[in-house]
Amino acid sequence: MYGYSIFMNRDLNEKDYLYIDKMTNHGFKGIFTSMHIPEDEASLYKKRLIDLGTAAKKNHLKLMVDISGQALEKAGCSIDRVEELQELGVTGLRMDYHISNETIAQVSQKMTVSLNASTIRQEDIDELKEYKANFNQLEAWHNYYPRPETGLSRESFLRKNEFLKRNSFKVMAFIPGDDSLRHPLYEGLPTLEAHRYQHPLSSLLDMESLNIDHIYVGDGGLKARTAWQINQYLQEGELVLQATQATNDFAKVLGEHENRQDDARDVIRSAQARFNEISEINPENTIERKKGSITIDNCEYGRYMGEIQITKRNLPADKKVNVVGNIIKEDLELISFIGPGQKFKIEKEKNND
Incomplete structure (x- = not known):
């Protein structure tokens, strides 16, 4: 209770x-x-x-x-x-x-x-x-x-x-x-x-x-x-995370997601994202991926293009991965609770009390 x-x-x-x-x-x-x-x-x-x-x-x-x-x-x-x-x-x-x-x-x-x-x-x-x-x-x-x-x-x-x-x-x-x-x-x-x-x-x-x-x-x-x-x-049963925008593709990551059942060590992988119909994603903002970075794989990743991830730890830059947004500092702690199959939602940061 x-x-x-x-x-x-x-x-x-x-x-x-x-x-x-x-x-x-x-x-x-x-x-x-x-x-x-x-x-x-x-x-x-x-x-x-x-x-x-x-x-x-x-x-x-x-x-x-x-x-x-x-x-x-x-x-x-x-x-x-x-x-x-x-x-x-x-x-x-x-x-x-x-x-x-x-x-x-x-x-x-x-x-x-x-x-x-x-x-x-x-x-x-x-x-x-x-x-x-x-x-x-x-x-x-x-x-x-x-x-x-x-x-x-x-x-x-x-x-x-x-x-x-x-x-x-x-x-x-x-x-x-x-x-x-x-x-x-x-x-x-x-x-x-x-x-x-x-x-x-x-x-x-x-x-x-x-x-x-x-x-x-x-x-x-x-x-x-x-x-x-x-x-x-x-x-x-959903964890809501607020995030700031880094590129115009940020809009593609907003909304509801579910972590894959085969829970990765370094990243949260949206289970459905890669299978949505998407247009060509060109390399952009392929910078160091700090903890809480929201990323989309670009066309350099071949069939992985369009995969949406949130980093659980600091990771190096990868020319195949675009950083499109970042989980706000206040919500970073919640990332560790997104386990296998956990539903989560990414929202644009609001001015909240």
Whole structure:
């Protein structure tokens, strides 16, 4: 499942509601929010939680709330009365080490409980079993890390997830957004440090390759262009890449493509392009092919004339290959996820927010 974050450090406004509608239309099914932000006034949370819960119910979304006992009580709520939270639209609670395993087990009988993935030990699992926890409603959620250099390493992440999967937990992790970054650092909210400054879709695709069950955007927003790219992937299974023009033949590469099943090491090869009816292509702009170059084979390549490729790495100039365009810098990371049979689309660069 895919989700995103809405933080309660202020009242929801029209922009927030539009964002919720947009993300719902893009295929996202869950909202994450937090109720223990120290710089905020906990007494305001009740109204904000009601507003967010109402929006979640309207859009048929899961709503996971990260709690601390004190903030919950100040807001007039309690984990002893989860039915009231459910009426507000809350479908799950994220509980940390300060809440006893006995309480966690009791709440799991009534709603989904997510535990801190990094701190779950075998002793906790054994104790939860003793207290008759409903493991069908227990999940392991990793943290996000606002401070640079503090996100998890890939190696430790994989080791922990192996343990969690072995014990039948569904695992969740955060990827960074690229808009409305979280104050006060504005450095992204990833689980993996390697994802901190990556394209959000690149991070999402990487998490999918690691068999993560739930992937949430940690930050408060996605740029319109990024949200569209993610929508095209989630809804159509297609990676959309924007590119700049280098020659007049650039128009020939625009549109939908599919990488060949026999995936090449150095280039992405459009499966259909060479078999389209084309006019003579003369040598032009036969320059060095840097990573992300979009090329068309010219007449010097004989029967290969018209083949469209995207380079996965820097390649030397070839008098038989014309460079007609270039994938924009922001989308270069996505190239590595175009595997055998993957659909992709090349669009001319737009001015996007």
